[in-house]
Amino acid sequence: PQAMKLADYRQPDFLIPALFLDFELHDTQTRVTAVSKVRRQGTHSHPLILDGEKLQLVSVEINGETVSAQATEKGLCLENVPDEFELRIVTHIDPLNNTSLEGLYKSGSAFCTQCEAEGFRKITYFMDRPDVMAKYQVKITADRQTYPYLLSNGNKIGQGELPDGKHWVLWEDPFFKPCYLFALVAGDFDLLEDSFTTASGRQVALELFVDKGNLGRAGHAMASLKKAMLWDEQRYGLEYDLDIYMIVAVDFFNMGAMENKGLNVFNSKFVLADPASATDEDYFNIESVIAHEYFHNWTGNRVTCRDWFQLSLKEGLTVFRDQQFSADMADPAIVRIKQVQVMREHQFAEDAGPMVHPIRPAEVMEMNNFYSVTVYDKGAEVIRMLHTLLGETGFRQGMDLYIARHDGQAVTCDDFVQAMQDANGIDLTLFRRWYSQSGTPRVEVETLYDDKRQQFALTLRQHTPATADQQDKLPLHMPVAIELIDETGSQQHILSLTESSQRFELACKGEPTLAVLAGFSAPVKVDFAQDSQELLKTALYGQDDFLRWDAAQQLLSESIHASVTDANSSLPEAVLALFSGTLDVAAEKPALAAEMLALPSFETLAQQKPHIHVDSLLAARHSVKMQLAEAFAGQWKSLIKVAPDQSYAYQREQVQLRRLKAVCLTYLAELPDSEAILQQGYQHSDNMSDTLAILRACQSANHRLFEPLMQDFEQRWGQDSLVMDKWFALHGSRQHPNSLASLQLLTGHAMYSINNPNKVRALIGSFAFYNTAGFHAADGSGYRFVTDYLMKLDAVNPQVASRLITPMLGFSHLDSTRQDLIVQQLARLLNHEPLSRDLYEKVSKALH
Numbered sequence: 001p002q003a004m005k006l007a008d009y010r011q012p013d014f015l016i017p018a019l020f021l022d023f024e025l026h027d028t029q030t031r032v033t034a035v036s037k038v039r040r041q042g043t044h045s046h047p048l049i050l051d052g053e054k055l056q057l058v059s060v061e062i063n064g065e066t067v068s069a070q071a072t073e074k075g076l077c078l079e080n081v082p083d084e085f086e087l088r089i090v091t092h093i094d095p096l097n098n099t100s101l102e103g104l105y106k107s108g109s110a111f112c113t114q115c116e117a118e119g120f121r122k123i124t125y126f127m128d129r130p131d132v133m134a135k136y137q138v139k140i141t142a143d144r145q146t147y148p149y150l151l152s153n154g155n156k157i158g159q160g161e162l163p164d165g166k167h168w169v170l171w172e173d174p175f176f177k178p179c180y181l182f183a184l185v186a187g188d189f190d191l192l193e194d195s196f197t198t199a200s201g202r203q204v205a206l207e208l209f210v211d212k213g214n215l216g217r218a219g220h221a222m223a224s225l226k227k228a229m230l231w232d233e234q235r236y237g238l239e240y241d242l243d244i245y246m247i248v249a250v251d252f253f254n255m256g257a258m259e260n261k262g263l264n265v266f267n268s269k270f271v272l273a274d275p276a277s278a279t280d281e282d283y284f285n286i287e288s289v290i291a292h293e294y295f296h297n298w299t300g301n302r303v304t305c306r307d308w309f310q311l312s313l314k315e316g317l318t319v320f321r322d323q324q325f326s327a328d329m330a331d332p333a334i335v336r337i338k339q340v341q342v343m344r345e346h347q348f349a350e351d352a353g354p355m356v357h358p359i360r361p362a363e364v365m366e367m368n369n370f371y372s373v374t375v376y377d378k379g380a381e382v383i384r385m386l387h388t389l390l391g392e393t394g395f396r397q398g399m400d401l402y403i404a405r406h407d408g409q410a411v412t413c414d415d416f417v418q419a420m421q422d423a424n425g426i427d428l429t430l431f432r433r434w435y436s437q438s439g440t441p442r443v444e445v446e447t448l449y450d451d452k453r454q455q456f457a458l459t460l461r462q463h464t465p466a467t468a469d470q471q472d473k474l475p476l477h478m479p480v481a482i483e484l485i486d487e488t489g490s491q492q493h494i495l496s497l498t499e500s501s502q503r504f505e506l507a508c509k510g511e512p513t514l515a516v517l518a519g520f521s522a523p524v525k526v527d528f529a530q531d532s533q534e535l536l537k538t539a540l541y542g543q544d545d546f547l548r549w550d551a552a553q554q555l556l557s558e559s560i561h562a563s564v565t566d567a568n569s570s571l572p573e574a575v576l577a578l579f580s581g582t583l584d585v586a587a588e589k590p591a592l593a594a595e596m597l598a599l600p601s602f603e604t605l606a607q608q609k610p611h612i613h614v615d616s617l618l619a620a621r622h623s624v625k626m627q628l629a630e631a632f633a634g635q636w637k638s639l640i641k642v643a644p645d646q647s648y649a650y651q652r653e654q655v656q657l658r659r660l661k662a663v664c665l666t667y668l669a670e671l672p673d674s675e676a677i678l679q680q681g682y683q684h685s686d687n688m689s690d691t692l693a694i695l696r697a698c699q700s701a702n703h704r705l706f707e708p709l710m711q712d713f714e715q716r717w718g719q720d721s722l723v724m725d726k727w728f729a730l731h732g733s734r735q736h737p738n739s740l741a742s743l744q745l746l747t748g749h750a751m752y753s754i755n756n757p758n759k760v761r762a763l764i765g766s767f768a769f770y771n772t773a774g775f776h777a778a779d780g781s782g783y784r785f786v787t788d789y790l791m792k793l794d795a796v797n798p799q800v801a802s803r804l805i806t807p808m809l810g811f812s813h814l815d816s817t818r819q820d821l822i823v824q825q826l827a828r829l830l831n832h833e834p835l836s837r838d839l840y841e842k843v844s845k846a847l848h
């Protein structure tokens with residue numbers, strides 16, 4: 001396979017301004033008739049090249065005349081076509097056997113589609129690229145009883161009955177759109193209906209389709225949608241533009257959800273919730289993903305991407321917008337902490353591995369591989385930096401100009417930055433480097449206090465180490481938010497760093513304690529040697545909650561790393577003081593306390609050092625956990641009683657207390673006398689958040705209650721697919737000598753299926769990503785198991801396989817024995833035939 005390059009972009013040779021699609025649905029032989037208006041763009045005599053995969057070509061007509069055309073594996077080439085013509089193509093497709101879940105496929109008994117990025121070519125021959133935009137009409141015909149709902153984008157403009165028990169519906173979408181936003185759903189659902197009146201007074205019908213019997217779990221998603229619609233009007237002045245907004249929840253889905261125009265298709269995991277079956281985290285994620293897809297209506301759909309290298313244009317921006325929304329809906333500091341954890345655990349890891357790329361990749365072999373934490377989350381961090389540099393008003397002016405200038409167009413990341421620049425009259429030339437330069441920058445901090453002049457000087461030096469894809473790096477433009485803490489309080493500043501080294505001076509009466517990167521103002525690693533007393537001061541007395549948490553995490557991380565070198569080391573005084581100080585105020589600030597008391601994850605710890613030894617780092621983390629459990633045994637026991645006394649609601653104060661309780665439980669479960677408390681906690685829980693907190697605590701402590709509670713849980717929830725994913729994940733991530741045997745067994749469980757991405761991610765994904773001891777087992781058995789599984793999975797669903805291989809890619813920080821073991825497995829995979837383009841791209845890069 002060959003890589004495509006951003007530098008090779010050419011505008012399309014033809015345009016297709018109108019498309020009529022006619023679907024006669026059938027499990028294994030759906031007939032698709034596509035009628036396009038085609039127009040040559042520019043003066044040239046190039047053939048019309050259409051993308052198409054896994055299609056059975058029936059006929060091609062140009063202006064009503066049959067033409068003979070030979071299809072290849074990749075598509076169709078039509079020579080000598082007129083400058084303007086009607087093209088009619090009939091194909092047959094096989095949705096039932098389409099396990100890739102791309103194009104048209106069956107999820108349970110329903111038909112549904114997923115076209116982003118390049119799935120439309122599995123539906124018909126077309127110019128499958130986002131800069132070809134058409135107005136769509138879609139006719140769907142199917143059996144009336146089995147498929148009472150026939151849905152597509154836009155407005156329903158016709159329907160009818162047929163004599164053979166079939167019926168049809170005709171849809172029209174008035175907006176031009178790229179084919180990746182096309183959607184079709186057919187099935188039998190329960191329907192939750194509501195409506196929203198826009199700021200300008202238009203009534204929008206809201207329809208949420210869920211599997212039969214799940215209506216009681218649809219309310220939170222609907223409420224979230226209405227909040228998102230209102231928020232986008234108030235924050236960005238953006239209103240919804242069609243008369244109807246539909247969301248369908250399906251069980252088989254590769255991603256979280258998809259923003260198809262007027263017809264979102266969602267992984268049911270991000271729709272369905274009730275207190276008994278969903279956790280606070282599920283409620284939070286549903287609200288945020290519903291908002292994310294809704295916000296795409298403007299940032300993605302009305303203004304879309306010119307080509308797929310520009311994916312961050314819509315994803316980075318839309319993630320940033322959903323993050324702003326979540327911060328307004330929930331606890332801003334906690335929301336921010338979660339985002340930073342994703343950056344540090346996953347994005348920094350991607351930067352350190354073979355798949356490193358800039359937020360706007362320059363070369364792509366398989367586009368599905370670039371729906372990455374870099375494009376999404378680092379992309380959002382880049383937008384956040386713009387927001388910090390321009391301020392709320394300046395950023396909004398830039399957004400207004402961006403939308404006004406590009407509505408209805410397919411544009412580039414440069415167009416976005418240009419709009420920000422023009423609206424604010426500032427020069428963003430240097431800032432644009434964030435789009436082309438990959439890797440995690442390092443910022444080194446040096447300070448000096450001049451007593452006489454009462455000046456605090458700080459020198460910032462930035463440097464981005466070379467990455468696998470790019471040797472030479474340049475200085476970047478980044479905001480560095482700082483806090484100076486002294487006896488009288490604290491002052492905050494945002495420093496604009498543009499050079500490789502820069503010195504700043506600030507007036508300060510008395511030598512302050514400095515804390516850098518407030519709110520994680522730039523996606524960088526900071527090198528700042530601070531003693532533990534200063535970190536402690538920031539953690540306990542800082543203004544900015546994020547900085548307090550960050551200082552606490554640094555203290556904890558350092559004590560864990562120290563215990564790697566000296567296994568008998570006892571907890572440093574500063575860590576004890578941190579915990580007692582935090583526990584003292586835990587009841588008043590439960591959310592922040594919970595995050596400050598939680599140990600940094602293994603993955604975060606691993607990203608802090610160029611080389612790690614898996615076993616000693618695991619042991620060190622565990623030993624620190626044990627010592628903290630014992631040192632504060634009394635506090636854990638009393639704090640878990642702070643639980644809310646009302647019945648469950650997804651409501652801020654309650655969520656905070658439950659989270660604090662969950663963290664206390666993880667320590668408590670390490671204590672010898674915890675069994676009765678855990679047992680009772682499990683029995684008396686009336687909601688999934690508390691239940692899962694107990695199970696997680698037992699799992700991470702390898703408590704003997706874990707097995708019996710898991711059996712009880714299975715008894716209770718064995719028939720509930722979404723809840724059983726939590727059960728699979730707990731098994732998959734359990735660090736236990738028998739984890740491989742149990743994994744083998746569970747792949748045969750009645751609720752498990754290799755065809756369902758949620759199951760695979762829950763069981764095998766949890767093992768590969770989070771079962772550190774099992775996955776990195778010294779004999780290589782974990783790597784071998786995952787590789788064997790990938791070989792099977794790749795034939796079923798390459799996109800999911802390609803996600804799952806991530807933990808095998810970044811191995812340069814492991815010991816040489818483990819590196820060799822991983823390389824052996826990757827080599828075996830590279831020789832496996834057939835190997836998807838998705839896996840080939842990653843494996844070949846990793847072995848390079």
Ligand code: DPP
Nearest residue numbers: 116255257258259293
């Ligand atoms: N559905 C995915 C998302 O919204 C891809 N666009 O991020």
Ligand code: ZN
Nearest residue numbers: 292296315318
């Ligand atoms: Zn998105």
